[in-house]
Every structure is written in C-alpha cells, then in structure tokens.
Amino acid sequence: xxxxxxxxxxxxxxxxxxxxxxxxxxxxxxxxxxxxxxxxxxxxxxxxxxxxxxxxxxxxxxxxxxxxxxxxxxxxxxxxxxxxxxxxxxxxxxxxxxxxxxxx
Amino acid sequence: xxxxxxxxxxxxxxxxxxxxxxxxxxxxxxxxxxxxxxxxxxxxxxxxxxxxxxxxxxxxxxxxxxxxxxxxxxxxxxxxxxxxxxxxxxxxxxxxxxxxxxxxxxxxxxxxxxxxxxxxxxxxxxxxxxxxxxxxxxxxxxxxxxxxxxxxxxxxxxxxxxxxxxxxxxxxxxxxxxxxxxxxxxxxxxxxxxxxxxxxxxxxxxxxxxxxxxxxxxxxxxxxxxxxxxxxxxxxxxxxxxxxxxxxxxxxxxxxxxxxxxxxxxxxxxxxxxxxxxxxxxxxxxxxxxxxxxxxxxxxxxxxxxxxxxxxxxxxxxxxxxxxxxxxxxxxxxxxxxxxxxxxxxxxxxxxxxxxxxxxxxxxxxxxxxxxxxxxxxxxxxxxxxxxxxxxxxxxxxxxxxxxxxxxxxxxxxxxxxxxxxxxxxxxxxxxxxxxxxxxxxxxxxxxxxxxxxxxxxxxxxxxxxxxxxxxxxxxxxxxx
Numbered sequence: 001x002x003x004x005x006x007x008x009x010x011x012x013x014x015x016x017x018x019x020x021x022x023x024x025x026x027x028x029x030x031x032x033x034x035x036x037x038x039x040x041x042x043x044x045x046x047x048x049x050x051x052x053x054x055x056x057x058x059x060x061x062x063x064x065x066x067x068x069x070x071x072x073x074x075x076x077x078x079x080x081x082x083x084x085x086x087x088x089x090x091x092x093x094x095x096x097x098x099x100x101x102x103x104x
Numbered sequence: 105x106x107x108x109x110x111x112x113x114x115x116x117x118x119x120x121x122x123x124x125x126x127x128x129x130x131x132x133x134x135x136x137x138x139x140x141x142x143x144x145x146x147x148x149x150x151x152x153x154x155x156x157x158x159x160x161x162x163x164x165x166x167x168x169x170x171x172x173x174x175x176x177x178x179x180x181x182x183x184x185x186x187x188x189x190x191x192x193x194x195x196x197x198x199x200x201x202x203x204x205x206x207x208x209x210x211x212x213x214x215x216x217x218x219x220x221x222x223x224x225x226x227x228x229x230x231x232x233x234x235x236x237x238x239x240x241x242x243x244x245x246x247x248x249x250x251x252x253x254x255x256x257x258x259x260x261x262x263x264x265x266x267x268x269x270x271x272x273x274x275x276x277x278x279x280x281x282x283x284x285x286x287x288x289x290x291x292x293x294x295x296x297x298x299x300x301x302x303x304x305x306x307x308x309x310x311x312x313x314x315x316x317x318x319x320x321x322x323x324x325x326x327x328x329x330x331x332x333x334x335x336x337x338x339x340x341x342x343x344x345x346x347x348x349x350x351x352x353x354x355x356x357x358x359x360x361x362x363x364x365x366x367x368x369x370x371x372x373x374x375x376x377x378x379x380x381x382x383x384x385x386x387x388x389x390x391x392x393x394x395x396x397x398x399x400x401x402x403x404x405x406x407x408x409x410x411x412x413x414x415x416x417x418x419x420x421x422x423x424x425x426x427x428x429x430x431x432x433x434x435x436x437x438x439x440x441x442x443x444x445x446x447x448x449x450x451x452x453x454x455x456x457x458x459x460x461x462x463x464x465x466x467x468x469x470x471x472x473x474x475x476x477x478x479x480x481x482x483x484x485x486x487x488x489x490x491x492x493x494x495x496x497x498x499x500x501x502x503x504x505x506x507x508x509x510x511x512x513x514x515x516x517x518x519x520x521x522x523x524x525x526x527x528x529x530x531x532x533x534x535x536x537x538x539x540x541x542x543x544x545x546x547x548x549x550x551x552x553x554x555x556x557x558x559x560x561x562x563x564x565x566x567x568x569x570x571x572x573x574x575x576x577x578x579x580x581x582x583x584x585x
Contacts, residue, residue, distance in 0.1 A: 075241060
C-alpha cells in the first residue's frame with residue numbers, strides 16, 4: 001500500500017464519519033460540525049492530489065483548499081447565524097418539533 | 105465588446121449588491137435598478153454572437169486553460185441567462201411593488217437578490233469545475249438568506265434543513281471535482297471531458313457530482329427539503345427558488361453528462377436518471393393533489409415538473425434536448441406566475457389554505473385568472489410553452505419507441521390537470537369566504553406582474569421556432585442526431 005493510498009483511505013473514512021454524524025445527530029451544532037468534518041476530508045484529498053508524496057508539488061489544489069476553507073468558513077458562519085435565529089424563534093436547537101406540521 | 109458584456113452580466117448585479125449594503129436608505133432604488141435593468145441590453149450582443157459562432161469563449165484576465173478560468177456561452181447557457189434576466193427583473197419589480205427598496209427590509213432583500221442574480225449568471229457562464237462550486241455556494245447561501253427574511257419559524261426550519269442538505273450536496277460535488285483534478289490535471293469541464301474516459305475513478309467522480317447536484321435540485325427521491333422551503337418562503341422568493349435556483353444545479357448535471365461525459369458509454373445510467381424523473385412526475389403530482397395549502401400544492405408541482413427535465417437523459421437527441429430546455433424555460437415563467445399569484449392571494453386573504461380562499465375570484469379576479477393561465481402552460485395545453493415542450497418530448501420518446509416515457513408524460517399531464525383544477529374549482533366556488541384578520545389588498549402592480557409572467561409562458565407557445573432553432577445550434581456532443 002503506497003502512502004498516497006493511505007491518505008485517500010483516511011480521507012474516505014473521515015468523510016464517512018462526518019456523513020454518519022450528520023445523519024444520526026439531532027443537535028444542529030453537531031450536524032454543522034459533521035458537515036465541517038466532511039469538508040476537511042475533501043481538503044485532505046485535494047492535498048493528496050497536489051502530490052507532496054510523489055515529490056513534485058502542484059500549487060493549484062492547494063489554492064483550491066484555501067478557497068474551499070474560505071467558502072466553508074462563510075457557510076459555517078451563515079449556518080451559525082441561522083441556528084441562533086431558529087433557536088430564538090422556536091426555542092429549539094433541532095429540526096424536530098412537535099405542534100403543527102409545516103405543510104398545514 | 106463581448107468581453108465587457110460578459111463581465112457586466114456578473115459584475116453589474118454584484119457591485120449593485122455591494123452598493124445596496126453601503127448606500128444611504130433613500131438612494132437604494134438606484135442600485136436596484138442599475139443592477140438589473142441593463143442585463144437584457146448586455147445579453148443582446150452575446151446572443152447575436154452565439155447565434156453567429158455557436159459559442160463564445162472568454163479566458164478571464166487572459167489566463168488560458170488549464171491554469172486560468174474560462175467563461176463559455178453556448179445557446180443553452182445564453183437561453184438560461186435570458187430567463188434569469190427576465191425572472192430577476194420581473195420578480196424584482198414585484199418585490200419592489202410590495203416593499204419599496206428605500207427601507208431597511210428593502211436593503212436586506214435587494215442585497216441578497218442582486219447577489220443571487222449575479223451568482224446564477226456566474227454559474228451559467230463558468231466552464232471551470234471549481235469556479236462552478238464557488239458559484240453554487242453563492243447561489244445557495246443567498247437563496248437561503250432570502251428564504252428567512254420574514255423569519256417565520258416554519259421558513260427557518262425549512263431553511264436550516266435546506267442549508268444542511270445543500271452543504272452535503274456541495275461537498276459531494278467538490279469530492280468529485282477533486283477526483284477529476286487528480287485524474288485529468290485540469291479543472292476545465294470541456295478539457296477534462298477530452299482527457300478522461302469511463303474508468304473507475306472518473307466514474308466515481310461523475311456519480312458523486314451527480315448525486316450532490318441532484319440533492320441540490322431536489323430530484324425525487326432527494327426532494328424532501330423542497331416543499332417546505334418553497335412553500336413557506338416569502339412570495340417573490342418562492343417564485344425564484346422554483347423558477348431558477350433548483351434548475352441551475354440541474355443545468356450543471358446536464359453539462360456533466362452531455363458534455364464532460366459525452367463519449368463515455370454509460371449503458372443504463374441515463375435510463376436510471378429518467379426513471380428518477382418518472383418517479384418525480386408521478387409522486388410529486390399525487391402529493392400536489394393532496395395538499396391543503398395553495399403554496400404547498402405549487403411547491404409539489406415543482407417536484408413533479410422537475411421530473412420532465414430528467415427525461416432529457418434517456419431521450420437525449422436534437423429533439424429531446426430542445427424539448428427539455430423549452431420545458432425549463434416555460435416552466436420557469438409559469439411557475440413564477442403561479443407563486444406570485446399565490447402570494448397575492450395569501451396577502452389578500454391572510455391565509456393560503458384552500459378552504460380560506462373559497463370564491464377568491466370575487467375579490468381578486470386577476471390572481472385567479474393568472475393561476476388559470478399559468479396552469480394551462482404547466483399542464484401542457486395548447487397554445488403554451490408547456491405544450492410545445494411536452495409535444496416535443498413525446499416526439500423524442502416516439503422516435504425511440506419509448507412507450508414507458510410516453511405513458512409517464514401523458515399520465516403526468518392528466519395528474520397536473522387534476523391538481524390544478526382542484527384549486528381553481530375552490531377559488532371560483534360560492535359562497536365566497538371572508539378574508540382572515542390581517543389581510544390587506546395586494547398592490548395592483550403586483551397583480552399585473554404575475555399576470556404578465558403567465559402571458560409570457562403562454563406566448564412561448566407561439567414562438568417556438570426561433571428559440572428551438574437557436575438551441576439547435578448548440579446540441580450537445582452526446583446527443584444522437
């Protein structure tokens with residue numbers, strides 16, 4: 001097994017862990033952290049694609065990771081603001097709610 | 105000249121969005137107008153050039169591929185840019201009629217509105233897979249920001265669910281982009297298509313990107329987030345979400361399958377995607393029939409109508425491609441008209457439950473007329489854009505003996521008739537219901553804009569030849585003639 005394969009497998013398992021947490025978690029902050037964990041897995045894969053293990057380094061994937069981090073930070077900030085608004089409006093930090101369903 | 109026009113399509117609304125944030129309140133109408141009204145003027149020379157040459161390429165800042173990002177306009181992109189401009193201006197005018205831009209609420213709406221239009225224009229122009237990811241995020245975040253402007257708990261919950269799933273979709277897409285770059289060493293969609301073939305890793309990338317984008321487009325069975333989001337959003341926002349936002353990510357799936365993966369032999373995969381479309385048409389229509397709220401009915405109708413766009417995969421050919429694009433166009437106009445008219449009814453009666461809207465034609469005849477007119481195009485009666493699209497889809501299915509697809513299209517039309525006649529029967533029933541507390545008369549201008557959009561959807565039935573001829577100049581390489 002080459003070391004690149006190890007990193008790809010690591011990225012795949014981090015992505016899987018994040019996906020699992022996104023599905024089973026009920027608390028919105030946990031779900032948001034899960035999405036960020038999945039994002040990190042993609043960044044690991046992009047760094048592997050940059051080829052530091054093969055020796056020669058390709059700058060483009062590293063630039064993509066930087067841009068990706070900027071996008072992830074803004075999306076996370078937006079999601080946090082939304083969670084605060086939701087908690088203020090409904091008193092709940094979860095998407096499950098009792099009472100009138102939203103389609104009535 | 106063309107380069108300036110292309111740049112303007114993205115940067116004019118983008119700069120206007122920034123101006124809305126910083127300008128004093130009483131001047132907000134200026135960027136709102138300047139950000140949108142010039143868009144058709146900028147598009148005209150681009151469309152002329154695309155009609156002449158077949159496509160227009162613009163490497164941004166002169167950096168060529170693979171390092172630089174290239175914008176590419178072909179007939180499909182130009183058609184959708186046109187729809188985006190029409191939707192942006194018409195729904196923007198509707199929003200301005202209900203809520204003048206020169207207010208704090210207007211500032212919040214217009215900054216996000218202009219950002220959304222700029223983001224969708226950038227998405228339609230870009231040919232760079234990573235740049236497309238950034239524009240997708242821009243579109244999603246500004247759309248969700250618009251969705252929660254009124255702060256209703258139901259809208260907040262729907263927005264939160266939409267956001268989490270949209271982020272999941274983006275990450276699946278980005279994972280695919282990373283795999284494509286690892287294999288091809290380029291991010292340009294068309295170059296990557298030339299370099300890659302249908303081996304394990306490119307196929308994995310295609311599957312990941314497709315699933316992520318289908319989640320964002322709310323294609324059955326990944327549609328779960330859509331009805332609550334579109335049904336609880338403020339009126340103009342519901343309209344743009346259904347008319348444009350879900351379609352730009354599906355447009356990207358078309359780009360991947362018909363251009364990037366054009367010469368991969370994918371066997372049964374297009375039929376599988378078509379089957380998802382058939383599922384969407386049948387399931388969405390039946391659910392639309394069961395709704396008790398008008399806006400939820402229209403939202404489920406969107407789930408169903410998106411299914412027709414998925415039929416482009418099994419029916420791909422010169423006819424099928426034109427038909428699906430024409431459906432995208434006419435559905436965009438008709439669905440915007442339906443949601444705007446529904447928003448006016450909601451405002452005029454203080455509720456959009458069908459039982460509270462009984463006999464609404466007595467007080468708000470224009471709205472009921474608009475719903476009837478837009479309904480003609482949705483269910484595909486002649487003469488309307490929807491009729492042209494469904495007729496051509498049937499022709500494409502006929503040409504390849506696709507009896508199952510013909511059956512789905514016909515049953516879908518019947519179900520659409522059922523779910524549209526039901527609210528129309530209630531809206532014209534007697535005795536009329538009294539408006540709820542808090543109901544206010546909708547503005548005349550708001551009623552007329554919805555009516556105008558419904559007429560535009562009908563008018564699309566009278567002028568199919570030039571639009572289809574224009575689109576035929578850019579039939580994808582993957583299409584069998």
